[in-house]
Amino acid sequence: MHLFVSEYGQFIGKKSERLVVSSKGKVVQEIPFRDLTQVTIASRGVSISTDAIEGCIEFGVPVNFLSFNGKPYAMLISPVLNATVTTRREQLKAYDDERGVYLAKAFVAGKIGNQANLVKYFAKHRKEKDIYPTLMANAREIEDLKNQVDAVEGSTVNDVRPYLMNLEGRAAAIYWQDIGEIAVGEEFNGRKHRGAQDPFNACLNYGYGILYNQVWGAILLAGLEPFAGFLHVDRPGKPSLVLDMVEEFRPAAVDRPIVALLSRGWRPKLEEDGGMTRESRREVADAVLTRLDGKERYDGEKRSIKHIIVSQARRVAAYLRGERNYSAFVSSW
Known part of the structure; x- marks a missing residue:
């Protein structure tokens, strides 16, 4: 699953083996890390915890950041890749x-x-x-x-x-x-x-x-x-x-x-x-x-x-x- 977060003010955290998206204190989405392929943050004002980042990296899930016009400006990914x-x-x-x-x-x-x-x-x-x-x-x-x-x-x-x-x-x-x-x-x-x-x-x-x-x-x-x-x-x-x-x-x-x-x-x-x-x-x-x-x-x-x-x-x-x-x-x- 590709999680696409585009709501201003949302927070991305971790609960056990799940990624949790909340808005104004209410949980709006929970996805097991094993079911995620990518996370894309496409809005200003979105926060993500270091625990959530660590969980994504452990499961090989890249975290992408897009500007309002779709331009990629950052990506979080594990430094330990399958590179040779x-x-x-x-x-x-x-x-x-x-x-x-x-x-x-x-x-x-x-x-x-x-x-x-x-x-x-x-x-x-x-x-x-x-x-x-x-x-x-x-x-x-x-x-x-x-x-x-x-x-x-x-x-x-x-x-x-x-x-x-x-x-x-x-x-x-x-x-x-x-x-x-x-x-x-x-x-x-x-x-x-x-x-x-x-x-x-x-x-x-x-x-x-x-x-x-x-x-x-x-x-x-x-x-x-x-x-x-x-x-x-x-x-x-x-x-x-x-x-x-x-x-x-x-x-x-x-x-x-x-x-x-x-x-x-x-x-x-x-x-x-x-x-x-x-x-x-x-x-x-x-x-x-x-x-x-x-x-x-x-x-x-x-x-x-x-x-x-x-x-x-x-x-x-x-x-x-x-x-x-x-x-x-x-x-x-």
């Missing part, structure tokens, strides 16, 4: 050899493939509408761009990055025009990142913050270094591997539930500063967390997307150690 020295050494070496090239290409191919499949997913529910042929044609165009990723060659990731980013950008231009129209129609005015105040982009950015925490935690548990990526360039304070791995999960884990939510006519309420209200943040969080618990076919079985994220991080680590190949996760449609 070999994994991180190989990760750093891979930046300058063919392994970095392979992973960068896999991340981009996975993202573009999932974008094409999400367009097809929404198209199949609109077969009786005029937009259906256009969506399917655009999905095929996005798939053509994905297929071009294999042809990109280079000795290091620095050689291939410009070409991969070009393909990614061209796919995104087609994808966002389709997805934006499905979600909010004529209200869509382009994809915006920081400081977005329109409903669609505000919801997406908040949802991505939740996804970042999922991926970051999986990377740490796999023994990888979050700040040593391949596709995204290194910058101080920039978790480039987190940003790399997030790419293949954005369409399936966040875009799909947000588009579904907005296409039904729901719109978030915004504060004067452009941020969403607490109630709207909760609505978006519920949609994304429900999707993260949703099942996709993976290795011949139905697995939750949260499980797949953890498995994919471990497979990146195993690939870097030379133990197995790595393939990006691509959702069904």
Whole structure:
């Protein structure tokens, strides 16, 4: 279970082997530590006891902190991870050899493939509408761009990055025009990142913050270094591997539930500063967390997307150690 705390003034404590959430002196939720996978605090004015923190760490439950606009700003996790020295050494070496090239290409191919499949997913529910042929044609165009990723060659990731980013950008231009129209129609005015105040982009950015925490935690548990990526360039304070791995999960884990939510006519309420209200943040969080618990076919079985994220991080680590190949996760449609 992913506990999401978003009420101002709530207190998170510990009672025996349970995490207890209370408000104004009254208990509102009790969850056994063994049933928790993550705790996310997404409001100011929330307190957590050191006993609760210790309990979470003992049971391997990361505690995440989100700002009002969904930006992760802190994470509490045990310093005793499943990391191996070999994994991180190989990760750093891979930046300058063919392994970095392979992973960068896999991340981009996975993202573009999932974008094409999400367009097809929404198209199949609109077969009786005029937009259906256009969506399917655009999905095929996005798939053509994905297929071009294999042809990109280079000795290091620095050689291939410009070409991969070009393909990614061209796919995104087609994808966002389709997805934006499905979600909010004529209200869509382009994809915006920081400081977005329109409903669609505000919801997406908040949802991505939740996804970042999922991926970051999986990377740490796999023994990888979050700040040593391949596709995204290194910058101080920039978790480039987190940003790399997030790419293949954005369409399936966040875009799909947000588009579904907005296409039904729901719109978030915004504060004067452009941020969403607490109630709207909760609505978006519920949609994304429900999707993260949703099942996709993976290795011949139905697995939750949260499980797949953890498995994919471990497979990146195993690939870097030379133990197995790595393939990006691509959702069904």
